[in-house]
Amino acid sequence: MREALDDTLVAASLLLVAAAATAAALTRDPARQAVVLSLLALALALALLFTVLQAPDVALSQLAVGSAVTPLMILLTVRRVRRRRRRE
Amino acid sequence: MSVLPYLVAGWIFLVGVYGLATSRHLVHAVGCLAVAQSSTYVLLLAVGYRRGATAPVFSDIPPGTTVVDPVVQALALTDVVVGATVTALLLALVVQTRKRHGTVDPDELSGLKG
Amino acid sequence: MTRRARLWVLAAGLLGTAALFAAACLRMPPFGGTWHPYGDRAVAAAIAQRTANTVSSVNFDQRALDTLGEESILFAAVLGTVVLLRRTPDERRVAPQPASVPPALRRYAITVLPLALLIGLYVVAHGQLSPGGGFQGGVVVATALHLLYIGVDHRALERVRPVGLYELADGVGEGAYVVLGAAGLLAGSAYLANTLPHGTFNTLASGGTVPLLNAAVGMEVASAVVVLLARFLAQALEIVDEKTVDEKEEKEKE
């Protein structure tokens, strides 16, 4: 019984990761992509999947990198990239 | 179920590559490259999974317990670091591309042709 | 190439790759199987070296050369970012202005900051016991520092972290890892060998060189991420081209 539950949990988190990845790839606007929809959601979905796959180390580093460092860098880049366009 | 994780990994790789090839904004392209890379995490950890096993950390369980494969987790850790660093470098290049080219749309980048 | 031609080439490539990968997946061992020879060997070796967290044992003891390569990649990327995001002669640095922050947020940030720093250091120190390690702890410490930027403002953050010191820490972290590896050589066995006494299982000093390498990686990762974010923050907030300086003046004049 326990292994069937494990399997459904793994399958569910896999499909969640696939959905988040598809959303991340197909969201064209970079700012929204970074914060709301994609890379943050993808990072959290991946962290969940890694926890379900019994990989706490990787989940922790994915959480730390994927949901803190990378989105912050993307946001700062988008802010720098968008700065001059408003003026033209 | 015995093949689903590998197929999901393949799907994420292809979606990432599709997004990267058809991207109209370099920051979005860097995001898609990160998506394509996350497929390698999923594939690696799916290869190392063992049904009914627990995490390979023996600080609170007796050393005899069956555990998941720790080697793929070490590989995935190295991969996460590689992903973060490549993303940082490419974003730095995107910032400079914006400054020097005035645009971040790959279609408008026209410096190198022929 | 026109956009349509590119889509055709891409479609052909994706189709080919998908077919290849799907055919391979059908012949992969079923998911969740019990045949993991390398994993079982690694677990046995980790317990022999009295390192509770087998992933850290694989990372810092059995395959330590991988982690040396990984840290050098992070070190090279940070160095590359410092070079790529440097301030070119045609740009000016505008001193960051104090920003107004709601007091509740400021109080929250000030209280959580030391807590987050402590958690990060705990994760680094217990790398060989509980999940986590040098890399994860380093990133937690680095991002904890940036609570100051969110809670107070960029100027406060700049005062707290002199970037030169962190670049020195980055170099020292990388150098420490390489020298610790050479220590194994001097002690008569191979490069990156775990020659220190392994201590008793499940204690803070267990695992021989694993905790030391963890600390070196923790220092390097924390300083590397701080330098990385400092460069991006500087580009986003401070460095201004000559041409857009009028936009800044207009805002200040209002």
Added chain:
Amino acid sequence: MDRLLPLIVAVPLLGAAVLVGAGRRMPRLAAETVACACAAASTALACAALARATTVVSWAGGWRPRHGVSGGIVLVGDRIGLGLAALASVLVLAVLAYSWRYFEEPPRGHSGAFPALVLLFQAGMCGFALTGDLFDAFVFFELMGVCGYALTGYHVEESRPVQGALAFGFVNSLGSYATLMGIALLYARTGELGMAAIGRQLDAAPERDALVAAAFVLVMTGLLVKAAAVPFHFWLPDAHAVAPTPVCLVLSGVMVETGVYGVARVHTTVFGGPGGIPAAGTRRVLVVLGVVSAVTGAVMCWQQRHIKRLLAFSTVGHTGLFLVGVGLLTDEGLSGTCLYVLGHAGAKAALFACTGILLARLGSVDEHELHGRGRDIRGIGLLFALGGLALAGLPPFGTGLGKAVVEEGSAWLPALFGLVSALTGGAALRVAARVFLGTGERGREEEPETAGGEEEPETAGGEEEPETGRRIRLAPPPMVSVAVALLAGALAVGTVPALAEATYAASSAFLDHAGYAATVLGGRAGGGQPGHAAAAHGGAWWTWTGAALGLLSAALAVVLAAAAVVGLVPSRGWSAPLRRLHSGHIGDYVAWTTAGIGLLSLLTLW
């Protein structure tokens, strides 16, 4: 000696750490001396390891194999791996000497940044050349990549380097992620990561099914992207045309060759046995890609005006020849390719060095704009012409010897090798004639060189401002002496018989699938079968036909250059579609990389 093998990788890392740590307080002179010292130290270590007769096997962390299995990483110092590491270190030394106060003031407080990046680049190449572990090869592959992106985009104040570095970064990263997917597949099937161990596991239960083929294709993708084989090659001309010239020395001289080395190493150790890919399949993949790359590179090289881009396409062409040489899977093919790589590294690096001097003195790398302006530095012109002749395979040069040895493989090879060498050598000679002798008319300045109607002109490299900040009057001694030394190296490769003999013995040991596994895992004394190697040493040396073919291709190159200068060369229209493919658009390059994966699987499974 086997315990000191990892120091070849560790010393440059320590040097880089010291340079970055003390970056702010260290004057520029001290920084460059420390860098040169570290590069020299690892060169000496590599040569010392080369001097030993047997293969040096070093298990990192002391995790030696117990009854055939081990959990650690192995560094294998066989003749060809150590040779590549030594070549990389020598070229890095040449770069550090060449760029001795070459750049204008380095960024404030980071005087050690450029030498540190070059040292990290060397560590990545030496690690990749020496490692016997597939995942470790991926890690060092990424280290090379990261340093390459940063060094290519070094001149952030110009618009093109940043775009070239982006294309380099996206395509190479995608290739390395495909390689990692292949490694994950192999780990799932064999449960091992070491190349020898995977090879042995594949042979234990030889079932050549889709999984092994997919793993082969995916692992080869990353390596072929680095080796710039068509259709993965698009990033190379963009990255080379814009990288600082000292970096081009290393990129063209040895980094692309590490991709070819990786292809040969992974094929032999992992897929060379009964459980891997049949030899006919690998031969078909490598020879087809090699021929297409060679022809594309040569044709595109002939069309270029931008000298660095011209040399980059000639690298694509010559790498195609290397892939064909490796693809023959014979001792002659591999030893000829080794000699060709050594000769080509010297000649191509010397040509880039001369281009750097041109850029420093005249502030341009556009052939038409520099027409006749190089008359007062005829010495550099002579070096450039000699480099062009070396590319064309003129006999005394190492490239000529390598070409001659590989051409004996089969009947159709002399035609391919001759044509590609003549085109690439002829293009270089044409540039030398136009720039340094000022022969021929001024060059078609009036009609814009557009590939297709409305697009703006192709990359011409006219308005590059010199990297040295201010136009220097006479060529600084370090730059000239490095160019001369590199050309002398290319000459030495072709004239020293002991070197050719050693490469022949090394190749037969390199191609020995079972011998490698026994050396690494079985711990038996390495070096392959000395008896076999010594007996057949005659294979790799000058023959009359080889020398004649070399002279013929060099003569053809001179004729082509003369025809181009006089204006008889055919108009550029016929190759417009090919030139339009090199669009500089990142989406195109990624699409072509994916199409390349599909092409590879077709060639392998067909």
